[in-house]
Amino acid sequence: MFAFNFNNTTMHIFYGKAALRDYLKSIKTSNSTIGFVPTMGALHQGHLALMQKSLLENKNTVVSIFVNPTQFNNPEDLAKYPRTLEEDVKKLTALSPKIILYAPTVEDIYDGQPLSQSFDFDGLENQMEGEFRPGHFNGVGTIVKRLFEIVAPTNAYFGEKDFQQLQIVKKMVAKANLEVNVIGCPIYRESNHLAMSSRNERLSPHEREEAAIIYKTLTITKEKFQTESPESVTEWVKKAFENNTLFTLEYFVIADEETLLPSVIKEPNKKYRAFIAVFVNNIRLIDTISLN
Structure with missing residues (x-):
């Protein structure tokens, strides 16, 4: 001791x-x-x-x-x-x-x-x-x-x-x-809503500031999920990151909270969650949000 x-x-x-x-x-x-x-x-x-x-x-x-x-x-x-x-x-x-x-x-x-x-x-x-x-x-x-x-x-x-x-x-x-x-x-977030992580210390000030896109994407996802299919929302996220030169999307998945299986259709009385992982300058960042 x-x-x-x-x-x-x-x-x-x-x-x-x-x-x-x-x-x-x-x-x-x-x-x-x-x-x-x-x-x-x-x-x-x-x-x-x-x-x-x-x-x-x-x-x-x-x-x-x-x-x-x-x-x-x-x-x-x-x-x-x-x-x-x-x-x-x-x-x-x-x-x-x-x-x-x-x-x-x-x-x-x-x-x-x-x-x-x-x-x-x-x-x-x-x-x-x-x-x-x-x-x-x-x-x-x-x-x-x-x-x-x-x-x-x-x-x-x-x-x-x-x-x-x-x-x-x-x-x-x-x-x-x-x-x-x-x-x-609950997730603890920085002032720009980036999920706090030890890996954030490896980000440059500019990368850290721009990483606000991750949570912003998730909040729009939550809004879209209320009226659109999981497939439609997923395609929107992929296109959003295709147009971003700083961040590379590794995966975006809408899944059942209990089984973590990807969801194709929305079923009543089930909880869904969006999961995302992105790379910036070989630094990997993840985040998630409850959709309902």
Whole structure:
């Protein structure tokens, strides 16, 4: 364990799972709860909002910072992913020194073998992100399951920007019979409505400003969806990005929120959601919006 002192406040930091488990065991009581926010660092206000919710709803809050190698299918993306642990610790301490930070090494998490477990998420893993990032959700399932086993949280908090990931984590918890309540939280956005992401730090000021087109497209999509077919709306989005020289559309999908299967027709009593992924200067950005 390491105790970080910042402005005369102290936060507990653990780099190994054994020490973290021992500490959590020592502070556990019959009615205490543990809230957990797993992150890959480069913390922004969206992450902090998840932590604030956990602090309000639980006696103890654990935050993990770990750039998980098994969920990156692009080695360049892994290499360039921002790592800002010192700044992250300052942000966490300013938010609440009562936060317990787990910042493990790859060795500590994977015991020397950073390999993914294979999961069956009942097809949720084959859509959208799964189609364009082979093996990604096996990596996500592997790290989240391991972190849940280490931290043993009562409640775990995930942002809805990664809605597909949220659904997959819920599926994994159900199929593995894990005793953790998975809570989805609203997307936190920048002033131009760009969904907050650690990858945004890699954007130039101009790219960041122009990225407002992503959410603007989604809001128009929502309006069009009320009177037009999913196919018609999808074609409109594709044409809109064909005329854009800065951003390249990787995918746009209107899907059933529960099954994540692409929707051809609108059915009553079903919830639909639009999902989008775009590239700008080899930086990949995703977003989503509920359509009804």
